[in-house]
Every structure is written in C-alpha cells, then in structure tokens.
Amino acid sequence: MTAVPHEKAQADARRHWLKAAVADGGRTGASIALLLLDTVAAIGFAGGIAGAVIAVPHGVAAVLPWAVLAALSGVARGLFAMLAARSGAAGAEEAKGRLRRRVVAAALHRPPGGIATTGTLMSAVGDEVDALDGYIARFLPARKAGAIAPLLVLAATALASPISAAILCATLIPFIIAMALAGGAAADESRRQFVALARLSGRFADRVRALPAVLAFRAEEREAAALGAAADELARRTMRVLRVAFLSSGALEFFAALSVALVAVYCGFNLLGLLPFPVPEQLGLGQAFFVLALAPEFYAPMRRLAAAYHDKQAAETAAERLSALPEPAARAARTPPAGLPELCFESVVIRYAGEDRPALPATSFRVAPGETVALLGPSGSGKSSLLHLLLGLAPLSAGAVTVGGVALAEIGGVAAIAAWAGQNPLIVPGTIRDNLLLAHRQAGADALAGAVRGAGLGPMLARRGDGLDHVLDARGSGLSGGERRRIALARALLSHAPLLLLDEPTAHLDAASEDALIVTIARACRGRTALIATHSTALAATADRVVRLGDAA
Numbered sequence: 001m002t003a004v005p006h007e008k009a010q011a012d013a014r015r016h017w018l019k020a021a022v023a024d025g026g027r028t029g030a031s032i033a034l035l036l037l038d039t040v041a042a043i044g045f046a047g048g049i050a051g052a053v054i055a056v057p058h059g060v061a062a063v064l065p066w067a068v069l070a071a072l073s074g075v076a077r078g079l080f081a082m083l084a085a086r087s088g089a090a091g092a093e094e095a096k097g098r099l100r101r102r103v104v105a106a107a108l109h110r111p112p113g114g115i116a117t118t119g120t121l122m123s124a125v126g127d128e129v130d131a132l133d134g135y136i137a138r139f140l141p142a143r144k145a146g147a148i149a150p151l152l153v154l155a156a157t158a159l160a161s162p163i164s165a166a167i168l169c170a171t172l173i174p175f176i177i178a179m180a181l182a183g184g185a186a187a188d189e190s191r192r193q194f195v196a197l198a199r200l201s202g203r204f205a206d207r208v209r210a211l212p213a214v215l216a217f218r219a220e221e222r223e224a225a226a227l228g229a230a231a232d233e234l235a236r237r238t239m240r241v242l243r244v245a246f247l248s249s250g251a252l253e254f255f256a257a258l259s260v261a262l263v264a265v266y267c268g269f270n271l272l273g274l275l276p277f278p279v280p281e282q283l284g285l286g287q288a289f290f291v292l293a294l295a296p297e298f299y300a301p302m303r304r305l306a307a308a309y310h311d312k313q314a315a316e317t318a319a320e321r322l323s324a325l326p327e328p329a330a331r332a333a334r335t336p337p338a339g340l341p342e343l344c345f346e347s348v349v350i351r352y353a354g355e356d357r358p359a360l361p362a363t364s365f366r367v368a369p370g371e372t373v374a375l376l377g378p379s380g381s382g383k384s385s386l387l388h389l390l391l392g393l394a395p396l397s398a399g400a401v402t403v404g405g406v407a408l409a410e411i412g413g414v415a416a417i418a419a420w421a422g423q424n425p426l427i428v429p430g431t432i433r434d435n436l437l438l439a440h441r442q443a444g445a446d447a448l449a450g451a452v453r454g455a456g457l458g459p460m461l462a463r464r465g466d467g468l469d470h471v472l473d474a475r476g477s478g479l480s481g482g483e484r485r486r487i488a489l490a491r492a493l494l495s496h497a498p499l500l501l502l503d504e505p506t507a508h509l510d511a512a513s514e515d516a517l518i519v520t521i522a523r524a525c526r527g528r529t530a531l532i533a534t535h536s537t538a539l540a541a542t543a544d545r546v547v548r549l550g551d552a553a
Ligand SMILES: Nc1ncnc2c1ncn2[C@@H]1O[C@H](COP(=O)(O)OP(=O)(O)OP(=O)(O)O)[C@@H](O)[C@H]1O
Pocket: 113, 352, 353, 355, 358, 359, 360, 377, 378, 379, 380, 381, 382, 383, 384, 385, 386, 533
C-alpha cells in the first residue's frame, strides 16, 4: 500500500536533487538559446531556398540574395549546433566539478560514526558524477528546446500554409500518445537495467577484493556461476531496454516520415489543383518549397530529445546514490590550543548510528597537561571509541569533551596536535621510509633511525634486504600485525605532537618484545599528554594514572 507513494517520494527527491545539482552550474540556458537559434536558422534556410526558387525566372541577381540567406543560415546552423554542444559540455564540466568537490569534502570530512565507505565515496566521485554528463550537456537543453522549437517551426509553417501546419499538428497527437506509452516502459526497463548493472559491478568488485578468500574456500566455480547469472540478468535487461528503445524510435521515425510525406502530398496536389476536396488556400511554388523544406525540422528537436533519453536514465540512477551521500561535517571553528593539552571528559557517551547500546556509557575523567593515562577495560568497553572520539572519528552523543579548555566540537578533532597509533595503522603504497615519514615529512636520518630503533623495527628491516627502501602495497601485504603496530608506533615517535594517543601498542607481541616496547613508549610519553588504550597491566603500570572502563557496565 505504501510502496507507490514511497517510490513517488523517491522520484521527487531525485528530481529535486538533480535540479539543485544542475542549478549549481549547468549553463543550460545558453545551450537552450543556441538550440532555438538553430531552429530560427533552419527557418531562414527554408526561406532562402523558397525565395531562390521563385526568383529563378528573374535572373541570377534576384536569386543571389536568397542563395546568400540560405548559405548563411546553413553555416549559422552548424555554428549554433557546435556552440550548443560546447556550452552544454562546459556546463556539465562545471556542475560535475562542483559535485566532485562536494563528494570529496564528504569523503574528507565524514561526520563521526557515518557509514559511507571510502570505496562508495570514490565510486561516487568517478562513475556516478560522470553519469550526469549527458543529462546536463544534452538531455536538459534538448528537453527545454524540444518544447519550444516545434512551436517556432509550426508558427513559420502556418504563416505560409495553415493547412500544412494543421497536418503537422495532427501527426503530433498520436505521436505523443505513442511516446508516452513507450517512454514509461523505457523508463522502467532502463531503471531495472541500471540496477542490474550496478549489482553486477558491485558484485564483481567485491569478489575481486575477496579473491584470496574465494580461492581459499575453493568457491571459484560457485562465484563464477553467480557472476555468470548476474551477467545473464544484465544481458536480458539490456535486450528488453533495446526492444523498447527500438519501438519508441520506430514510432518517432514513423510519425516524422508520415508528417513529411503528408505535407509533400498535400503541397503537390494543392499546387496542381488536384485535391479532391476544397481547401481555403492556394499555394504558390515558394510557399510549397518553404513548407517542404521546413517539415523535417518539426520532429528534429524530438529526435534530439529521444537520442538523449538514455542520459536521463543514467543521471536519475546516479542521483539516487549521490543524493544519499552524507553532507560534509561542519568545518572546525577554531584551531586546537598550543602547548601541552589538558583533556576533560564529562559524562561522555558514545553511541554509534543505528546502535541501541552505547559503545561508551557516561564516563568522566581528566588528563592533566603532560600526564600519561592508561585506559584499561575488557574488550568492547569503549577504549578505542574514546580515542576515536578525540580524533573526530566517533560521535559525541552526550556529555562534554574539552581540549585545553576548548570544546572538542569547536576544533573538530585533535588530529592536528596528536601523534596517533591505532589498531589498524594506515599503510600507503610506497617504501617503509615513505610510510614512516607520513608523520613528519622533514624528519632527518638520525630521527628516523631513532624511531626505528625505539619501535623495535630493526629486526624486521634486517630480514628484508632493502631495509627502509622495501616497497609495501596499499594492503601492507607481508607485514604481520605486530609489524604494522611497530610502524604506527615509529610514526608516533617521529612526530613532535604534544598529544600522544596509542591504541593497544603492545598487542600481538611476545613478552620480551613487549617489555622492550614498554620502555620505549614510556620514554615517548615524557613531555607529552598521553592517553593509552591497553589490555597490558605491565604497560598500564608505567602510566601516571589508570582509568578503568566498563566496570560499571
Ligand atoms: N563504527 C562502529 N559502529 C558501531 N559500533 C561500533 C563501532 N566501533 C565500535 N563499535 C562497538 O562499540 C563497542 C566498543 O568498541 P571499542 O572498539 O571502542 O572497544 P574496545 O574497548 O577498544 O575493545 P578492544 O579492547 O577489543 O579493542 C563495541 O561493542 C563495538 O562493537
């Protein structure tokens, strides 16, 4: 019962979103004006031809001005068509640029706890924004010009021969009915085809990402069959779209040809006086030529619109996904205060979107400037979430957090003043050196060697012949969990940030390595404010204070 209104609401939302996206740039007004000028030039061309024909008996001098009019109109048509295409393309570039900037901003400034993945956002920036190209460059100008241009042709025809104009109008009515029927079917089929295409490409990308797991579970044949079935489904849907498209273009061509043929027969019989019924007009040669030259122009704007119809479907499908992207989070109003920060947590609650239970129930504590606090607590008690909250990666659902006396919301997060080693350290494609220098671009060789030593990366580099020049891929393939953490820790050691945030820095380590690392961490915490989430009581013992989470839960 609610499906239809829901679909209608979605379609309305899509249309509004597309309208707003185009209003940003678009330049459709210029393209529409140029397409209408093209129609005016077509009328001039027909006038030139007709004038030249009736001037033939009066000699070359009489023909020349009409021939020049026809030639200039022909050149103007080419020019207007080219400028309309250029202006449409430039408008589309402008609108796509704005949209891309908005999506990139949404990717870079994701609201804490949002669920849009980087993959979704990046595919939105590329493919989905591109899908709006034809809609803005071709479809919108063609639709608006398509509503006015036939009326201009009709008015010009009516001046020369009202009956011919009536014939053109008469063929338009069944044409509109046929196009409305075929257009509705085409829209449904085309939407289904786009959904099938999106499903297939999503499935394909997902399986490529999970290829090692597919091979490990010997699921190659099953997955290949599933991909084959999705591809067959897409092929079936594509064939249906093509069938409907052939039907509608068949209807368009039939009525276009019929209108020209009827006008031609009428003009011929009228000129010869052979019409079997009385008509209130007697056409001259010039009028007949004018009307005949203009008749094909009546359906030309609709042909242009039909050719761009596919662009509309592509844009609406893309709009469905793009409009669902989150708005970029508000920019920080202030920069974090300088110096060693004090952290204050007052009745802080973290609840992720769509979750009933809070990840962190009301928690209050304070970290003095230069103090090291260890967060201890069972798995799932919210230790990582608390660190993520400071970095702007988890939502503050209740309570207040201040950094150096300034509300966290005002500075957006502490990333600018923090050295951070998380549980899933970021590895970028490049050498291990590139990965370490992410924390401090200008770090010298001595500082780098100190960080490598402090984080215990020496044995790992020695095992790889090329040491710091060893190249890592985006997944950090070949690195163990402990090695990743050591890389993250080395980064934190390299950075001179006054705030140190460490999330389980000694996990995955044997006892001897842990002891060595604890000494390094304690040294790194000196002279900074530090917050360390850990399960290690040995590491917690080196902190100035321990805050236990999850006890009250
Ligand atoms: N992005 C998220 N969306 C929804 N729930 C989340 C998200 N991140 C964490 N949680 C949930 O919040 C709770 C606290 O998780 P968190 O990782 O902060 O705990 P933790 O104490 O650091 O655990 P561990 O010691 O295992 O690292 C868990 O129940 C977890 O499932």
